[in-house]
Amino acid sequence: MITKEKINALLNEEIIAAKKLFSRPWAHEPLLTANMFQHKRYLGLANSSGEISINSLFLNTSAIELLSNTLRHEICHLIVGVQQNHNSKFKRVASILGVKDNDEFKELTLITSQIKYKYSVVAHMAGGKKVSLGGVHRKTKKYTEYNPKDRRKMTIDGVLIERFEFINN
Ligand SMILES: [Zn+2]
CATH class of the missing domain: 3.30.2010.10 (Metalloproteases ("zincins"), catalytic domain)
Incomplete structure (x- = not known):
């Protein structure tokens, strides 16, 4: 140690x-x-x-x-x-x-792994599944201004992300 x-x-x-x-x-x-x-x-x-x-x-x-x-x-x-x-x-x-x-x-x-993040980000997928994306220190525009109808929409394994949620840690 x-x-x-x-x-x-x-x-x-x-x-x-x-x-x-x-x-x-x-x-x-x-x-x-x-x-x-x-x-x-x-x-x-x-x-x-x-x-x-x-x-x-x-x-x-x-x-x-x-x-x-x-x-x-x-x-x-x-x-x-x-x-x-x-x-x-x-x-x-x-x-x-x-x-x-x-x-x-x-x-x-x-x-x-010891670093305490302020928020955990959860992606809400089309179809209702939730995927945990890990910790962040700030609510960045990438997530807060996300629009699934925009051409910059994001997917995980081909499934559309509908919105992001921040959970206070
Ligand atoms: Zn250096």
């Missing part, structure tokens, strides 16, 4: 490994203690003070591989400079450090 101590231990391991590959001074010298933060989308953050923050949703999960990948991604920001964002310079360093897309990790569901 991931604890704050485990995160800091991994952070230090990843910094040592990255320093071997990038021995010249980094844009931001890394701090050796990670900060924790809460967010619905971001897994990690890095700032120009060299501080890496990790989403507290990682705590008490077993998503170690995803955590290492997130730490490595944030380390890349410290190497190239946070102002470079995810540009080509960043991508070059990220590929050398073996950073992958979060979507490549099955462990991602251990994190996303």
Whole structure:
């Protein structure tokens, strides 16, 4: 299980490994203690003070591989400079450090499943069936202004969706 101590231990391991590959001074010298933060989308953050923050949703999960990948991604920001964002310079360093897309990790569901959505969306199908479409944070126009007579009508397995319903979570 991931604890704050485990995160800091991994952070230090990843910094040592990255320093071997990038021995010249980094844009931001890394701090050796990670900060924790809460967010619905971001897994990690890095700032120009060299501080890496990790989403507290990682705590008490077993998503170690995803955590290492997130730490490595944030380390890349410290190497190239946070102002470079995810540009080509960043991508070059990220590929050398073996950073992958979060979507490549099955462990991602251990994190996303904890995120509490404001609403659940239910599609009411022609014929009376209901299909649950999962959680959303906002009532988007895609659903609220939906018109089944419009040419942009939506279907699931060929069945027309007649309307959407939001259920408060
Ligand atoms: Zn990033």
